């Protein structure tokens with residue numbers, strides 16, 4: 001009987017997954033425009049296995065929380081840098097001035113994106129110039145970042161551990177400051193070997209800051225087109241099952257540049273002005289999570305992929321998976 005039971009269990013689990021059988025997707029704050037489409041994509045991901053998957057996530061307010069239990073503010077990656085005490089006195093005022101000029105353009109609902117791009121290049125270029133000509137000790141940034149590792153969404157460690165275990169490449173995209181992103185992730189213990197951060201990193205010349213390294217990552221080129229020709233692109237371009245996570249409408253575009261035949265599941269975290277934004281988020285993301293400060297939904301989806309994977313590739317005696325994927329390019 002024991003053996004037959006096992007076969008029965010395997011046949012059931014090889015069957016079609018229903019949304020109603022996935023508790024995380026049945027929570028009242030979990031909204032879907034087209035649940036049947038989500039169901040189909042999940043089944044494709046589960047059947048395709050981890051070898052076909054890649055994970056793409058925004059950093060600020062996606063990996064970090066939008067709201068913490070103690071209501072302490074969560075700084076953005078630029079904000080973490082701006083907290084550093086050794087920045088010159090003119091710095092804060094000058095960056096604030098740029099923010100007040102360009103931020104309204106970035107979020108202007110009427111201006112076409114092509115027009116905005118020029119302004120964004122101007123903004124990031126001027127910001128890069130301000131980050132030039134003075135010494136900077138990155139341990140100061142680490143100190144500032146250490147306060148924000150507590151601000152990761154609940155169960156972020158589990159998410160990154162599963163992604164590592166399944167050898168799914170993870171791309172963390174940020175149009176902010178990469179040094180802050182990496183510092184927070186390292187200090188939180190989630191900067192694993194399968195994680196790549198694409199962002200703006202500080203550059204130095206003769207011991208002084210010299211702006212951001214190229215290519216510049218701004219709001220409207222924050223997508224996989226910037227990867228073309230890179231080692232990371234070679235690693236992921238055949239991985240056509242993609243989970244994308246973000247908190248801003250533009251984050252849904254992060255997988256632009258992947259082959260058109262790819263299947264993409266977009267998860268959006270909505271917190272600010274829920275009612276006013278709901279329609280736009282529902283039209284943009286496949287799953288909208290309203291004031292959800294956890295990684296429970298992506299964890300639930302990966303658990304399904306992992307379960308099926310384990311049935312197909314039972315662990316060998318020493319507990320390691322027999323499937324080894326090369327990820328040295330990460």
Ligand SMILES: C[n+]1cn([C@@H]2O[C@H](COP(=O)(O)OP(=O)(O)O)[C@@H](O)[C@H]2O)c2nc(N)[nH]c(=O)c21
Nearest residue numbers: 058059060076078123124127174175176219248
């Ligand atoms: C050049 N620049 C851009 N930003 C903002 O930083 C954001 C970083 O972009 P993101 O990483 O896509 O952002 P998100 O996760 O916070 O949505 C952009 O959307 C800009 O509004 C900036 N913010 C600050 N504080 N200082 C800057 O110099 C600066």
Ligand SMILES: [Mg+2]
Nearest residue numbers: 058060061247
């Ligand atoms: Mg964000």
